[in-house]
Amino acid sequence: MGQLIQQLINGLTLGAVYGLIALGYTMVYGIIGMINFAHGDIYMVSAIIAVTVLTLLGSLGIAAIPLSLLITLAVAIFFTAVYGWAVERVAYRPLRGSTRLAPLISAIGMSIFLQNMVQLTQGARVKPIAALLPGGFELFTQNGFTVHLAYTQILIVITTVLLLCVFSYLITRTSFGRQQRACEQDRTMTSLLGINVDRTISLTFVLGAALAAVAGVMVTVYYGVVDFSIGFVAGIKAFTAAVLGGVGSLPGAVLGGLIIGLIESFWGAYLSPAYSDLGTFGILILVLMFRPSGLLGRPEVEKV
Amino acid sequence: MTTPAPIQFTPTHQMPAMLARAKDAVGVALVSLLLGIPMIGLHTVDQGGVLAVMTRWPWLLAFVVAMFVGRFVMQFALDHVKLNKAKRERKRPEVAARRPWLTWLGRALLGFAVVLPIAFSGNRYVVDTATTVLIYVMLGWGLNVVVGLAGLLDLGYVAFYAVGAYTYGLLSTHFGWGFWETLPVAGALTASFGILLGWPTLRLRGDYLAIVTLGFGEIIRLILVNWTDFSGGPNGVTSIPRPTFFGLPFSPSTDETTFSSFFHLDYSADHRVIFLYYVILALALLTNLFVSRLRKLPVGIAWEAVREDEVACKALGMNVTNIKLSAFAIGAMLGGFAGVFFAARQGFISPESFVFSESATILAIVVLGGMGSQLGVVFASVLLVLLPELGRDFSEYRMLLFGAAMILIMVWRPGGLIAHREPTVKLGRAPSPVPANQGAQA
Numbered sequence: 040m041g042q043l044i045q046q047l048i049n050g051l052t053l054g055a056v057y058g059l060i061a062l063g064y065t066m067v068y069g070i071i072g073m074i075n076f077a078h079g080d081i082y083m084v085s086a087i088i089a090v091t092v093l094t095l096l097g098s099l100g101i102a103a104i105p106l107s108l109l110i111t112l113a114v115a116i117f118f119t120a121v122y123g124w125a126v127e128r129v130a131y132r133p134l135r136g137s138t139r140l141a142p143l144i145s146a147i148g149m150s151i152f153l154q155n156m157v158q159l160t161q162g163a164r165v166k167p168i169a170a171l172l173p174g175g176f177e178l179f180t181q182n183g184f185t186v187h188l189a190y191t192q193i194l195i196v197i198t199t200v201l202l203l204c205v206f207s208y209l210i211t212r213t214s215f216g217r218q219q220r221a222c223e224q225d226r227t228m229t230s231l232l233g234i235n236v237d238r239t240i241s242l243t244f245v246l247g248a249a250l251a252a253v254a255g256v257m258v259t260v261y262y263g264v265v266d267f268s269i270g271f272v273a274g275i276k277a278f279t280a281a282v283l284g285g286v287g288s289l290p291g292a293v294l295g296g297l298i299i300g301l302i303e304s305f306w307g308a309y310l311s312p313a314y315s316d317l318g319t320f321g322i323l324i325l326v327l328m329f330r331p332s333g334l335l336g337r338p339e340v341e342k343v
Numbered sequence: 344m345t346t347p348a349p350i351q352f353t354p355t356h357q358m359p360a361m362l363a364r365a366k367d368a369v370g371v372a373l374v375s376l377l378l379g380i381p382m383i384g385l386h387t388v389d390q391g392g393v394l395a396v397m398t399r400w401p402w403l404l405a406f407v408v409a410m411f412v413g414r415f416v417m418q419f420a421l422d423h424v425k426l427n428k429a430k431r432e433r434k435r436p437e438v439a440a441r442r443p444w445l446t447w448l449g450r451a452l453l454g455f456a457v458v459l460p461i462a463f464s465g466n467r468y469v470v471d472t473a474t475t476v477l478i479y480v481m482l483g484w485g486l487n488v489v490v491g492l493a494g495l496l497d498l499g500y501v502a503f504y505a506v507g508a509y510t511y512g513l514l515s516t517h518f519g520w521g522f523w524e525t526l527p528v529a530g531a532l533t534a535s536f537g538i539l540l541g542w543p544t545l546r547l548r549g550d551y552l553a554i555v556t557l558g559f560g561e562i563i564r565l566i567l568v569n570w571t572d573f574s575g576g577p578n579g580v581t582s583i584p585r586p587t588f589f590g591l592p593f594s595p596s597t598d599e600t601t602f603s604s605f606f607h608l609d610y611s612a613d614h615r616v617i618f619l620y621y622v623i624l625a626l627a628l629l630t631n632l633f634v635s636r637l638r639k640l641p642v643g644i645a646w647e648a649v650r651e652d653e654v655a656c657k658a659l660g661m662n663v664t665n666i667k668l669s670a671f672a673i674g675a676m677l678g679g680f681a682g683v684f685f686a687a688r689q690g691f692i693s694p695e696s697f698v699f700s701e702s703a704t705i706l707a708i709v710v711l712g713g714m715g716s717q718l719g720v721v722f723a724s725v726l727l728v729l730l731p732e733l734g735r736d737f738s739e740y741r742m743l744l745f746g747a748a749m750i751l752i753m754v755w756r757p758g759g760l761i762a763h764r765e766p767t768v769k770l771g772r773a774p775s776p777v778p779a780n781q782g783a784q785a
Contacts, residue, residue, distance in 0.1 A: 074550045088381045094394045095385070121377045133754045140496055141757040143550055144710050147498070148749025151703055155743035160382045166394060271699070275561075278554055313569040320558035327551055328543045 041184035046308045047301070052192040052261065054300020055199035058293035059254035060277035061284065062206060063247030069223050069287040070243045071135070076146035077126050079274015080153035081248050085119040085255025086265040087157055090166045093259070097169070104172055108260070116252040123248020124241055126153075131244075132237065150270070157267040165266045172260060191261045198253060203293050206250070210289060219243060223287075272316070276303070279323040285336020294334060298322075368415040375410035379403045449718050456624055460617040470616050474688065476728045477623040478681055483708040483720035484630045485677030490706065491715035492634075492643065493670035494650030495545070496553040499560025500705050503533045503675040505567065505697035507682020512580035512692050513573075522586035522687050526680060533679025534672040541671040546664050560702055567694040579693025586687045588618060619688050626684060630677055631717055637673070646670050647715075700742065707745050711752055 060082050067075040092111045101107050130149045134142040175189035210216040218239045221229040230236045258273075259265050280299045284291025299319055307315040326333065384403040387394045456473075463469040482504060489497045510529040514520040520528075544555045567574045574580070585593065591602040593615035602614055637643040645666045649656050656663050686692050708727055712719025730741065 074554065084382075090394065091381060091385050091387050091396060094387050095396045098396060118377065118381045121374065125374060125378055130750045130754070134757065137753075137757050139550070140490075140494060140714075141753050143496055143553060144706070145750045145753035147703060147706070148746045148753065150746070151700075151742055152746030152750065155740075155746060156382065159739065159743060161386050162388070164389060166387055166389075167392075168394060275554070275557065279558075282551070282554075311569075314565060317562055317565055320562050323558050324543065324555055327547055327555060331547060331551070 041179070041181040041186050042308065044178070045184075045186045046304045048186070048188055048192060050301035050304030051297060052195050052300070053304055054280075054297035055196045055293075056254050056258055056261075056296070057273070057277045057280045057299050058199050058296025059202065059250055059257070060273060061280040061292035061296045062203070062289060063250040064278055064281040065284070065286055065289060065292040066206075066210075066219075066243055066250075067247050068281065070219055070240055071131070071142075073131070073139075073142050074146065074278065075126075075131075075244075075247070076143065076274070077130070077149040077153055078247065078251060079270035079272075079277065080150045080157075081119060081123055081126065081270075082251040082255045082258075082273060082277075083265075083267060083270030084122050084153060084157060085115045085248075085252035086259045086269060087161055087166070087255075087267070088115045088118050088252075089256040089259040090168050090265050093168055093171065108171065108256075112253065112256050115256050116249045119252035119255065120245045120248045122153075123244045123251070126248075127241055127244040132240075150274075154267055154270065161267065163267060165264050167264050168259060170260075170263055189261075191257075195257045195261060198257060199293060199296075202250065202253065203289060206246075207289050209246075215239070215242065276319055279319055279326075282323060282333055283326050285333025287337070288333070288335040291333055291335035364415060364418050367418060368411050371414040372407050372411035376403070376407045379406050445718055449721075452718075452721060453628075460620050464613070464617070467613055467616055470613075470620050472728065472732060474616070474620045474623055476724050477620070477627050478685060478688075479705070479708055479724040479728055480721050481623065481627045481630055481681045481684075482678060482705045483712065483724055484627065484634055484717060485674050485681065486705050486709050487674075487715065487717070487720055488634055488637075488646075488670055488677065489674035490709050491713075492638065492650065493646040493667055495667055495670065496550070497556045497671070497674070498553050498699075498702055498706065499556035499558070499563075500674070500678055501697045501699070501702040502556075502560040502563040503536060503678035504682040504685065504701070504705075505563055505694075506533045506536050507679030508686040508692045508696070509567065509574060509580065509682075510679070511683040511686040512583050515584050515686075516580055516582065521584075522683070526683055529679045529683045530676045533682070534676040537672040537675030538668060541668045545667040545671060557699070557702075560697075560699060564694050564697055567697070574694075577694060579691060579695075580686075581691050583686050583690045583692070585615060585690060586619070586622065593618065619684075623684055623688075626680060630680070634677075635717065642666070642669055704745070707749055710749060713756075 060078065063078050063081075064075060067073070067078065089111050092114045093107065096107045096110060101110070126149055130145040131142050134145060172190045172194065175187055175192070178186040178188055180186075210219060218229070218234050219242075221232070221234060222236055222239050226236050229239075258269070276299055277296065280295035281292050282295070283298060284293070284295030299322070302318050302322060303315050306318040310318075380403065383399055383406050386397055386399065388397050456477075459473055460470050482500070485503075486497065486500050489495050489500070507529045510532055511520075511522065511525045514525050514528070515522075540556070540559050544552055547555065568577055570576070587593070588602045591605050593602050593612075601610070602608075602618075608614070638647075645656070645661060646669075648661070649663055649666050653663055656666075685696075689696075704727065708720055708723040711726070712721070712723035727745075730744075
């Protein structure tokens with residue numbers, strides 16, 4: 040019982056992080072209909088920036104937790120957003136209106152490039168960082184097994200729920216959201232109506248990168264270890280989450296993330312830790328086979 | 344009645360003012376400064392278990408200046424190219440250029456490949472590297488069927504390579520199977536793996552397929568790493584027997600008939616290297632022949648048709664899933680052959696050889712070469728294998744340049760270096776010889 044609840048907590052935390060990354064996937068996929076393969080690496084860039092900022096703050100002697108967390112978030116979001124903008128500008132915009140395969144391949148190229156760029160500039164070794172927000176609640180003890188709920192876990196889940204609400208509002212209620220959804224449906228018509236399609240798409244990438252930045256900072260604070268290769272697997276899992284929830288649906292992305300997180304956590308604890316990724320990929324294949332539109336997505340109609 | 348004035352075409356790309364270019368370059372420099380600060384300007388170093396932030400401002404400055412100058416020069420060159428292109432396009436006839444020199448280049452390369460071990464007979468390193476190039480050529484040709492011809496993005500191609508390699512590795516070490524006996528079995532096995540994976544997933548849209556194949560590649564690797572009883576886990580399979588020359592082993596022993604004793608030659612380790620080279624050359628050429636014949640058969644035409652317009656193919660009553668499945672299975676089979684050869688040549692295989700970056704490398708070869716172009720694959724393989732061999736310092740930048748090259752080539756020529764996007768077979772009248780010749784000269 041104790042272990043079950045502990046795995047539930049861990050799984051939800053992990054799932055919240057996947058959900059945050061999946062939100063960025065889903066928004067970008069919604070607007071340009073393409074998998075932003077480099078999204079996982081944008082998240083990794085953010086985690087690396089977070090390590091740098093936290094180390095810098097530590098050496099400057101800023102120790103107040105809320106302050107350093109806010110500074111780290113702000114700096115990481117800013118620089119990661121620039122990365123998101125640049126990725127779109129360099130690798131995707133010139134290929135708009137090209138074949139389906141071309142932007143996907145340049146996205147893979149971008150992912151490889153970012154990973155190796157970080158490996159070369161920041162070193163290949165794992166970067167450990169002292170816990171920023173240590174401690175937590177001890178919920179209860181049963182048969183010698185104590186169930187912990189860390190402060191960071193609460194922080195991550197609350198942040199995810201908060202950001203989901205903010206972005207749902209942004210997409211459904213604001214003028215930018217309407218423009219974004221209009222671009223999603225028909226780019227030519229939207230531009231004829233006087234909306235700057237390029238700017239809307241750029242802004243979507245910037246927002247997606249900002250979400251990935253939040254996820255990167257949260258993971259740095261939660262695990263305390265980061266390296267250049269974390270983006271690949273996290274990216275695939277977040278993508279699976281986005282597909283599971285239904286690509287294009289924001290609540291679906293977070294729901295999918297939570298499910299993937301729970302599966303990974305329980306699979307690792309009860310079945311076999313070595314094969315915990317197998318569960319994720321298996322789910323991905325099963326969902327795509329039986330319900331390609333995902334749990335909360337709408338079925339897609341192919342336009343000629 | 345006034346006769347309509349002839350329409351005047353004005354060049355659409357005029358040289359922009361210097362100031363506008365400078366402004367543009369400053370913008371690029373500013374963005375690169377922002378991109379560079381957290382990655383180049385600052386970096387964290389492990390100092391006795393504790394991280395410390397170090398600065399590299401001179402590097403950052405150099406990077407920003409390089410970006411500024413680079414952008415400025417690039418814009419200048421690009422505008423020239425565009426201007427000239429606009430001029431040329433007005434002159435050029437409507438006939439697509441045929442490139443007979445490519446065919447001759449291909450033949451010359453083939454001749455060179457055949458005589459290479461003789462020309463470099465004393466140099467084992469050259470023959471070894473050429474063998475590696477040929478493995479990649481073969482993998483590239485196999486993936487070309489899937490990506491270039493059928494237009495399906497397969498990110499887990501290395502899984503089929505791994506299945507082929509492990510088939511030979513396990514069958515030969517446990518059951519004493521020979522190289523030539525295993526080849527067809529491994530081909531059939533990898534083709535069935537291709538069908539097994541393709542059957543549920545090929546009805547999906549292209550980018551979903553990419554992710555699923557990537558997941559499949561990872562699943563295969565995870566199984567190979569973790570199922571120690573079956574695959575030897577991370578240690579892999581060792582002492583895999585090498586192929587024999589029609590039953591004659593390459594060994595210095597005297598108590599059995601070996602290759603050297605049968606032909607009354609002095610034993611030399613080079614014999615096996617050269618033999619392996621010719622085996623992979625023959626396999627690769629067979630693959631090429633096989634694929635170029637397939638392209639002209641109904642199934643090959645159907646692949647290209649599905650690539651160009653899937654909805655139209657469905658409307659014409661073609662079974663799109665089966666067409667894709669055939670491309671997938673044949674691509675997988677060719678990857679499996681390459682895997683068998685890889686295992687036989689190395690004598691040792693481990694999951695390390697079958698990671699995602701290997702899939703990305705093979706994909707890069709296909710994409711760089713030009714999707715659908717057989718010769719392009721050869722150039723790209725030579726380039727990607729030789730470049731890291733040329734300098735040790737270069738090897739750590741290899742993947743970085745890979746990534747950059749993939750983006751640049753997609754942006755610059757979405758069809759690849761030697762674009763071969765035109766379908767192999769076309770409806771309509773064959774072009775008369777005169778314009779075709781003109782096109783060749785152009």
